[in-house]
Amino acid sequence: MSSRLLVEVRKNKHAYILMAPYFLIFGVFTVFPVVLSFLLSFTHFNMLQLPSWAGFSNYARLLVKDDVFLIALKNTMLFAVITGPISYMACFLFAWLINELPPKLRALLTLVLYAPTIAGNMYLIWSLLFSADSYGYINSFLMKWGFILEPIQWLQDPRYILGIMIIVQLWLSLGTSFLAFIAGLQTVNKSLYEAGAIDGIRNRWQELWFITLPSMRPQLMFGAIIQITNAFAVAEISIYLIGFPSVDYAGHTIVTHLIDYGMIRFDMGYASAIATFLFGLMLLTNLVTQRLLRKVGE
Amino acid sequence: MAFPLVFTVSNAFKPLDEIFLFPPRFFVRHPTLTNFTVMVDIFADSWVPFSRYLFNSFFIAIVGTAGHVIIASAAAYPLAKLKFPGRNVLFSVVVLSLMFSAYVTAVPNYMTISWLGMLNTYWAILLPAFGSTLGLYLMKQFMEQIPDELIEAGKIDGASEYRIFWQLVMPVVKPAWLTLIIFSLQGLWTNGSVTSHKYIYSEQLKTVDYVFGQIANGGIARTGPVAAVTFLMMLVPITVFIITQSNVIQTMTTSGMKE
DSSP states (O other): OHHHHHHHHHHTHHHHHHHHHHHHHHIIIIIHHHHHHHHHTTEEOOSSSOOEEOTTHHHHIIIIIOHHHHHHHHHHHHHHHHHHHHHHHHHHHHHHHHTTSOHHHHHHHHHHHHHHHHHOOHHHHHHHHTOSSTTSHHHHHHHHTTSOSSOOOTTTOHHHHHHHHHHHHHHTOSSHHHHHHHHHHHHSOTHHHHHHHHTTOOSHHHHIIIIIHHHTHHHHHHHHHHHHHHHHTOOHHIIIIIOSSOGGGTTOOHHHHHHIIIIISOOHHHHHHHHHHHHHHHHHHHHHHHHHHHTTTO | OOHHHHHHHHHHTOOHHHHTOSSOOSSOSSOOSHHHHHHHHHHHTOSSOHHHHHHHHHHHHHHHHHHHHHHHHHHHHHHHHOOOTTHHHHHHHHHHHTTSOHHHHHHHHHHHHHHTTOTTSTHHHHHHHHTOHHHHHHHHHHHHTSOHHHHHHHHHTTOOHHHIIIIIIHHHTHHHHHHHHHHHHHHHHHSHHHHHHHHOOOGGGOOHHHHHHHHHHTOGGGHHHHHHHHHHHHHHHHHHHHHHHHHOOOHHHHTTOOO
């Protein structure tokens, strides 16, 4: 058995040579830290003393004792369930809509749609919009038209915080997956459409469902994973726009909870347990999504 | 959607009184170049010449991106198109690693870089960028679309795996690596300061966006030059974006793959 494996390996030595540089670096800078963090989740580790074995106590504390974590979990789930699917579909829809434009025009429109991701100053703009005094754009607009009499503390009021985070994330939707879908639409084999026309594809929707989407399955899978990781790992919007910590933990997410313990309290064992829990959550969502994506085009 | 771009451009040309106007106006009323001249004056005083920061930024962005695209694509080809023992395991590990929070891996990463003696060198930024996960996953997914007949045809013609990869596969997945160039360049260009804070201490090795951050730290008196700097920082990724995006066009039809 093992000698057969050896023969197989030798036969494919070119494959291993091509992969060697990447996986060497990947192993050192990604696999090793991830495995180490996973192991640390079973220890108490304050980054000064050596880690001491803790068994499952970090996980027990996370799920049973930590009330703030439950708030973070609730916020993250709500955020992910709303922004994940909407962003994903928006990415595909816009990529599909602009796909058949001439290259120059398409590049320009892509830039406009991708602008929020590339500009890098979006938190400034959103904090101007949601500024708490009567000069903030939204408050001044609402007051001018008489919807409200006094300015609303948008970014400090727990009733609005999560909603604002969701709006900003949706505005940021057209990022990585959007570009991947645009490139993906360009690599769909054009002769499939001609063949489809002969096979009785009648309209653009049938073409989309029976030809375009199935041909783009690899990109759709890629986009799904990117959207899942973006949606569940939300932290920056909360930190830079709402502030950290947020009022009543209304903008607290799993990753801001992790940052709290890892970077501020230096409780690396507990922070690693949070990271592992989040990993499990994403993995589960990913399995469900992959199953759904397999049904596309059937 | 283009609002942030317009806002940045117009802000860079605003005189100080318009920048501080609240609520701010979208468009500039009396355009001026003062912000840029003030910015140049600040750089004239800097201890390390500005051209050095600029070189560092371009060096890291270009070498990091080129290295990542080539190394990740080389690994993606076997994963997508060749059958060998360990293929599924390797690929699963890559996808799984995308889901682990970078905040907890930061500490082990710092220790590794320190053990390897790469602190305070370009390598501390370049090497992790080469092995970044996104590129491999993106390239692998695109290569899966390539018909097996194309690779078979290459093999029948006697091409080695390396030639098939470089001369057959890479041209077909051009839209993918053009897109990957944007992701990688954008990341290295604007997030360089985060990494250089962590791993690089020498002033001579720091990047432009780190220096720009320093200008911004000068506080409210620097608001004008900061607006100019924000605008200039945006130019590079946007230029690359426009060039690559207008080249993302139907490669399938141009590479003779009509069956």
